[in-house]
Amino acid sequence: GAVVSQHPSRVICKSGTSVKIECRSLDFQATTMFWYRQFPKKSLMLMATSNEGSKATYEQGVEKDKFLINHASLTLSTLTVTSAHPEDSSFYICSARAVGTYGYTFGSGTRLTVV
Amino acid sequence: QKEVEQDPGPLSVPEGAIVSLNCTYSNSAFQYFMWYRQYSRKGPELLMYTYSSGNKEDGRFTAQVDKSSKYISLFIRDSQPSDSATYLCAMSPNAGGTSYGKLTFGQGTILTVHP
Numbered sequence: 410g411a412v413v414s415q416h417p418s419r420v421i422c423k424s425g426t427s428v429k430i431e432c433r434s435l436d437f438q439a440t441t442m443f444w445y446r447q448f449p450k451k452s453l454m455l456m457a458t459s460n461e462g463s464k465a466t467y468e469q470g471v472e473k474d475k476f477l478i479n480h481a482s483l484t485l486s487t488l489t490v491t492s493a494h495p496e497d498s499s500f501y502i503c504s505a506r507a508v509g510t511y512g513y514t515f516g517s518g519t520r521l522t523v524v
Numbered sequence: 525q526k527e528v529e530q531d532p533g534p535l536s537v538p539e540g541a542i543v544s545l546n547c548t549y550s551n552s553a554f555q556y557f558m559w560y561r562q563y564s565r566k567g568p569e570l571l572m573y574t575y576s577s578g579n580k581e582d583g584r585f586t587a588q589v590d591k592s593s594k595y596i597s598l599f600i601r602d603s604q605p606s607d608s609a610t611y612l613c614a615m616s617p618n619a620g621g622t623s624y625g626k627l628t629f630g631q632g633t634i635l636t637v638h639p
Binding site for chain 2: 513518520
């Protein structure tokens, strides 16, 4: 089945630094990937839609300059949290859909802690 | 009013019980309905995928969609301790363009199956 690999699974960074999270589709090509954020005991909130070769589409209220998305190839999308602050601490998850399959496959998530 | 409402629980049942999980929604454009299972600190895993109204069965899992009532359900038969997780309903409109693939999630129901 379709597999989405997300790395790192956990990261701790200092306030003011930037963190990059990678999302790879391992056995299929994904022209579109989605980035979600999840707070403890809360549902997933779509942050942005990552489009291969073009600019990402951000949801209302999501800061484009803080959450930089790059989708340079058909198998890789990255989310960079710039100038991270403690309030950016959260669980970030990516997803993609393989052509010919139903539903969306999610990565295993990245737990970001900003100290 | 949220687009998708899901009782967050928590729900605790004995092993072997039948579990019923439900979501209601307000957006009549939703055509694709999914149920995901999420273990702690992991990404969601697709359990069931249905299109429009009707029932779908897969092993111990049965998904029901009633579009007239804007109500979907997931039934788990012979529940096992390994079923203990958060269950998320998700929905998507049947449309092309940027709206395709954009999932709207329920809040998630925390389920515990005790031996």
